[in-house]
Amino acid sequence: MYQYDLVVIGSGPAGRRAAIQAAKLSKSVLVIERGGRVGGVSVHTGTIPSKTLRETALNLTGWRERGFYGRSYRVKQEISAADLRRRLLITLDHEVDVLEHQFSRNRVQQMRGTARFLDANTLEIKKDDGEIAQVTAAAILLAVGTRPHRPEHIPFDGETILDSDDILNIKDVPRSMIVIGAGVIGIEYATIFSALDTQVTVVEPRDSMLDFIDKEIVEDFTYQLRDRNMKLIFGQSADKVEKDDGKCRVTLKSGRVLNAEMVLFAAGRVGATDTLNLAACGLEADNRGRLKVNPETFQTAVPNIYAAGDVVGFPSLASTSMEQGRIAARHAVGAHSSEPPQYFPYGIYAVPEISTCGLTEEEVQQRNIPYECGIAHFRETSRGHIMGLDSGMLKMIFSLKTRRLLGVHIVGEGATELVHIGQAVLNLKGTVEYFVENTFNYPTLAEAYKIAGLDAWNRMGELVKKA
Ligand SMILES: Cc1cc2nc3c(=O)[nH]c(=O)nc-3n(C[C@H](O)[C@H](O)[C@H](O)COP(=O)(O)OP(=O)(O)OC[C@H]3O[C@@H](n4cnc5c(N)ncnc54)[C@H](O)[C@@H]3O)c2cc1C
Ligand SMILES: NC(=O)c1ccc[n+]([C@@H]2O[C@H](COP(=O)([O-])OP(=O)(O)OC[C@H]3O[C@@H](n4cnc5c(N)ncnc54)[C@H](O)[C@@H]3O)[C@@H](O)[C@H]2O)c1
Numbered sequence: 001m002y003q004y005d006l007v008v009i010g011s012g013p014a015g016r017r018a019a020i021q022a023a024k025l026s027k028s029v030l031v032i033e034r035g036g037r038v039g040g041v042s043v044h045t046g047t048i049p050s051k052t053l054r055e056t057a058l059n060l061t062g063w064r065e066r067g068f069y070g071r072s073y074r075v076k077q078e079i080s081a082a083d084l085r086r087r088l089l090i091t092l093d094h095e096v097d098v099l100e101h102q103f104s105r106n107r108v109q110q111m112r113g114t115a116r117f118l119d120a121n122t123l124e125i126k127k128d129d130g131e132i133a134q135v136t137a138a139a140i141l142l143a144v145g146t147r148p149h150r151p152e153h154i155p156f157d158g159e160t161i162l163d164s165d166d167i168l169n170i171k172d173v174p175r176s177m178i179v180i181g182a183g184v185i186g187i188e189y190a191t192i193f194s195a196l197d198t199q200v201t202v203v204e205p206r207d208s209m210l211d212f213i214d215k216e217i218v219e220d221f222t223y224q225l226r227d228r229n230m231k232l233i234f235g236q237s238a239d240k241v242e243k244d245d246g247k248c249r250v251t252l253k254s255g256r257v258l259n260a261e262m263v264l265f266a267a268g269r270v271g272a273t274d275t276l277n278l279a280a281c282g283l284e285a286d287n288r289g290r291l292k293v294n295p296e297t298f299q300t301a302v303p304n305i306y307a308a309g310d311v312v313g314f315p316s317l318a319s320t321s322m323e324q325g326r327i328a329a330r331h332a333v334g335a336h337s338s339e340p341p342q343y344f345p346y347g348i349y350a351v352p353e354i355s356t357c358g359l360t361e362e363e364v365q366q367r368n369i370p371y372e373c374g375i376a377h378f379r380e381t382s383r384g385h386i387m388g389l390d391s392g393m394l395k396m397i398f399s400l401k402t403r404r405l406l407g408v409h410i411v412g413e414g415a416t417e418l419v420h421i422g423q424a425v426l427n428l429k430g431t432v433e434y435f436v437e438n439t440f441n442y443p444t445l446a447e448a449y450k451i452a453g454l455d456a457w458n459r460m461g462e463l464v465k466k467a
Contacts (some may be wrong), residue, residue, distance in 0.1 A: 002137050002138045004028045004137040005027035007029075007137035008029065008032070009115045009142055009144055010032075010033065010040060010142070010144045010145055010309070011099070012043075012145050012318075013040065013309075013318040013319075014310075016099060017137060017321075017325035018326060019103070019108045020091050020103075021108055021326045021330060022333050023106040025330075032110070032111045032113060034115075036112075043099070047363070049092065050188055051245045053088060056084050057079075058078045063351065067388025074118040080172070113125040113126050113128060117281040118277075119280055120304060121140070122135070127148075141298075142276070143306040143325060144311050145274060145309055145310075147250070147306055149264075153241075160174075160243065160262050160263065161263045163265055164266055170262070173196055176198060177190075177198050177262070178203065178263045179200060181203075182203075182304060183209075184269075201233065201258055205235065205236065207234050213354060213409070214395065215362055217411045236254050236256070237254045238252060239251050248262060248263045248416070261364040268288075270294070273291065283301060289310055293306070296339060297327070308327075309321035312324070317343065317346070319347075335411055344357065345419045349416065349421070349442070352411055353410075353411070355418070357407065357423040358426045361395075362405055368462045373396065374395070374398070374457070375396075376393065376451035376455065378394075379392070381443050381444070381449065382442065386443060393410070394412075394448040396435070396453065398432045400432065400460065403460070404430065408421075434456050435453020435457075
């Protein structure tokens with residue numbers, strides 16, 4: 001007999017959803033967490049802190065009001081790092097409190113310490129006070145997440161040469177910043193600091209950024225960033241990062257030298273599997289510390305060991321991690337679970353936001369699907385006028401054969417909320433008629449769906465509409 005039905009390592013989105021799901025099915029569950037408080041990367045260094053920082057920056061700068069009052073408008077003239085952090089601490093405390101309460105009312109047991117395998121059913125936990133404990137479980141879920149990739153040649157100092165964990169503890173808002181890597185993390189922070197009037201330069205070896213996003217949306221986004229004087233250097237990678245006389249110097253492979261007060265290195269993350277002693281249970285991680293799983297059950301090569309969340313790789317979102325954790329837990333305790341819908345939304349909380357669900361125009365072309373697009377600009381909506389928006393667009397792609405929605409892509413204010421209308425229509429297999437025939441609240445930004453739907457409808461030939 002094992003002590004627990006399920007032991008979960010890690011209390012991030014995957015771990016906590018899994019633990020509560022198994023507890024709801026009346027199973028005995030233990031969560032092991034090595035961090036000081038529950039919540040994982042998502043609560044302490046990732047999703048929630050970065051989104052809180054973004055909201056604080058937009059509020060204190062008066063960013064959303066600048067369409068009316070001009071680019072020099074500010075709610076608070078001097079914004080300090082302490083101003084940014086104040087709201088962060090309050091938000092994080094609330095998040096942890098809600099999680100702790102969820103665990104306790106669902107009778108999920110917790111243990112603080114670092115877990116490692118002794119065999120496929122046994123874990124050893126080194127607690128913070130040095131005490132060693134052992135637990136056994138019928139099933140184990142690895143929800144250990146990732147940490148920032150910190151290559152040896154980058155002289156991180158936690159003050160001016162930083163990774164995305166360090167950035168939450170800066171003492172001053174820098175006047176200039178070089179962001180290395182135009183992935184989601186790099187771009188979110190680059191645009192947040194640019195909104196705070198930091199002069200930002202982004203360096204990215206690829207020819208563009210965010211290549212999983214519809215090209216037209218990325219072009220609009222890129223134009224907006226350049227329009228507010230952000231420097232985007234594509235097709236070049238950072239070779240050397242140094243500190244010189246208090247300033248940071250980044251030398252690119254081309255020999256070009258950039259200087260700034262601060263450097264944010266955001267070129268990827270690695271799975272936190274190195275301390276798990278995977279060999280003891282017969283598992284092996286790839287060269288980025290990630291684990292392979294069955295995408296339907298989240299079982300690893302060892303059937304009673306599951307992995308979910310960022311440690312299994314793409315898409316590495318808090319949202320998808322939660323779903324993966326829930327599915328893994330149900331399978332692990334023998335409960336039925338259906339496969340998640342094929343399309344999930346991706347939200348990039350840059351300034352401005354991007355959100356997308358379904359196929360991009362490039363993917364539709366690759367699949368040779370005859371299609372038509374409909375586009376709406378937020379400045380065409382009355383809500384957009386009221387809000388003073390001069391940018392923002394929503395694009396929908398429809399099949400000409402079935403008239404079904406294939407993809408929705410949004411850049412601009414509220415994109416990450418708006419996308420869910422498109423997601424629902426997409427996953428419920430709705431057609432362009434949904435947008436043409438339904439009434440939308442007015443004035444709202446959601447009216448952009450109506451405008452884009454009509455735009456596509458007008459472009460479709462009468463034969464398509466009768467089919
Ligand atoms: C800056 C940033 C911004 C982000 N923004 C968003 C966003 O806006 N939206 C979104 O959906 N996603 C976002 N993400 C991604 C999101 O944070 C992750 O997808 C999510 O946290 C992954 O959850 P997880 O459950 O896999 O594990 P994590 O949240 O990574 O948590 C893993 C936990 O496991 C613990 N652990 C690891 N090893 C052990 C061990 N051996 N023993 C005990 N405990 C261990 C760790 O201490 C940690 O607490 C962001 C990420 C970052 C870094
Ligand atoms: N809003 C969200 O949902 C959100 C926000 C942040 C992070 N995340 C998740 O976290 C994960 C990790 O994000 P990330 O941005 O760290 O990683 P990433 O792998 O997505 O991006 C890293 C970028 O750095 C570039 N790069 C690599 N080496 C470089 C060099 N030497 N010089 C310059 N650039 C270099 C890469 O080309 C790439 O564009 C993502 O998969 C994402 O899903 C999600």
